[in-house]
Amino acid sequence: MKIYKNDAHLKHQSRLELVPGKFIPTLDVRERTGAILETLQRAGGAQVIDCAPATMQDLLCIHSQDYLDFLSTAWKEWSMAFSPELDGVGFVWPHRNRPARCPVAIEGRIAYYMFDGVSTITPDMWSATLGAAGAALQAASDLKYFGTRGLVLARPPGHHASKDMGGGTSYTNHTALAAQTLTAGGARVAILDIDAHHGNGAQDIFWARDDVLTVSIHTDPAVDYPYFSGYADEIGEGSGEGFNLNIPVPPGTRWPDYSQALAAAVEKLRGFAPDYLVVALGADAHVDDPAGRIHLQTEDFRLIGREIAALEIPHMFLLEGGYGLDVIGECVRNVVAPGN
Numbered sequence: 633m634k635i636y637k638n639d640a641h642l643k644h645q646s647r648l649e650l651v652p653g654k655f656i657p658t659l660d661v662r663e664r665t666g667a668i669l670e671t672l673q674r675a676g677g678a679q680v681i682d683c684a685p686a687t688m689q690d691l692l693c694i695h696s697q698d699y700l701d702f703l704s705t706a707w708k709e710w711s712m713a714f715s716p717e718l719d720g721v722g723f724v725w726p727h728r729n730r731p732a733r734c735p736v737a738i739e740g741r742i743a744y745y746m747f748d749g750v751s752t753i754t755p756d757m758w759s760a761t762l763g764a765a766g767a768a769l770q771a772a773s774d775l776k777y778f779g780t781r782g783l784v785l786a787r788p789p790g791h792h793a794s795k796d797m798g799g800g801t802s803y804t805n806h807t808a809l810a811a812q813t814l815t816a817g818g819a820r821v822a823i824l825d826i827d828a829h830h831g832n833g834a835q836d837i838f839w840a841r842d843d844v845l846t847v848s849i850h851t852d853p854a855v856d857y858p859y860f861s862g863y864a865d866e867i868g869e870g871s872g873e874g875f876n877l878n879i880p881v882p883p884g885t886r887w888p889d890y891s892q893a894l895a896a897a898v899e900k901l902r903g904f905a906p907d908y909l910v911v912a913l914g915a916d917a918h919v920d921d922p923a924g925r926i927h928l929q930t931e932d933f934r935l936i937g938r939e940i941a942a943l944e945i946p947h948m949f950l951l952e953g954g955y956g957l958d959v960i961g962e963c964v965r966n967v968v969a970p971g972n
C-alpha cells in the first residue's frame with residue numbers, strides 16, 4: 633500500500649489544550665504517525681511517498697480566503713501581541729444571539745475562527761496543515777488517475793475544519809480536499825467518517841451539494857464533542873438535502889451495536905453508488921483511546937475494513953483522530969489491510 637506523508641508536521645506541537653475542567657498536554661502528538669508507520673512497515677508492503685505541501689490556492693476550493701489569510705498570519709500576530717512562549721487560544725467565543733462579527737484583536741479573531749480551546753495557534757501549524765493537505769492532494773490525484781489505493785498519514789487532523797472555521801486540532805480539511813479533488817470531471821464522491829467524533833467539517837463544506845455524500849458514525853453529540861453538530865436530523869439542504877447522514881451512537885457502544893450503525897452507513901453508500909470513496913480514518917473509537925468514548929476492540933477495526941473493501945468502490949484512507957499510541961497502529965492497519 634502507498635503511504636502518503638509530509639514531515640512538516642513533526643515541528644508542530646501544541647503545548648496545551650483546554651478540556652473540561654483543565655488544561656492537558658495535547659493529545660495530537662507528533663509520534664502518532666510514526667507509531668502507525670512502524671506498524672505498517674512491520675507488516676510489509678508499505679511504500680512511503682513524501683509529498684509536496686499544498687498551497688493556499690489549492691485550498692480555496694474548500695476554504696474561504698479570509699480564513700486562510702487568518703491561519704497563515706495568526707502565529708505572527710499572536711506572538712507579537714502576546715508571547716512566543718504561549719500558544720494562541722481564544723477565551724471568549726462568538727455569542728449566539730448576535731450576528732457573526734470578526735474582531736480586530738488577534739485573541740478575538742482566534743476565537744472567531746477556532747471554535748474551541750483544543751485548537752491552538754502554534755508557530756508551525758500552518759506549514760504542518762499545508763503539508764498534510766499536500767499529501768491528501770497527491771493521494772486523491774493518484775487514486776483518480778492511476779487507481780492507487782493509499783493511506784494519507786495526515787497530521788494535524790482535518791475533519792473538524794469547515795469552510796471558515798477550525799477546531800478539534802484541525803486547521804484545514806484534508807478529507808474534504810481529497811473529496812473535492814476527486815469530483816473533477818463530474819465524478820460523484822462519498823466520505824465515510826469513522827472517527828469517534830462528528831466529521832462536522834465535511835458536513836459543512838458539502839452541506840448543499842448532491843455530488844458529495846457525507847456519512848459520519850460518531851458518539852452522540854448531545855453528550856460528547858463537538859456538541860453542536862452531528863445530530864441525526866442534520867441531512868443537508870437545498871440540492872444537498874438527503875446527502876448528509878449522521879449516525880450518532882451512545883458512549884460505550886461496542887461492536888454488536890456499532891455494526892448496525894456501520895450497516896446503515898453501508899446501505900446509504902450503496903444507494904449513492906459513488907465513483908470514489910474517501911474514508912476519514914479516525915482510530916479514536918478504540919476502547920483504550922484517551923479521547924474517544926466508543927468501545928471498539930482492535931479486531932473490530934478489521935471488520936470495518938472488510939465492510940469497506942466489500943463495497944468495491946475505488947477508495948483511499950486518510951488519518952484523522954486516534955491518540956492511543958499503543959493501539960493506533962494496529963487499528964489503522966486492520967482497516968486498510970483487513971486481510972493481513
Ligand SMILES: [Zn+2]
Nearest residue numbers: 827828829953
Ligand atoms: Zn476524534
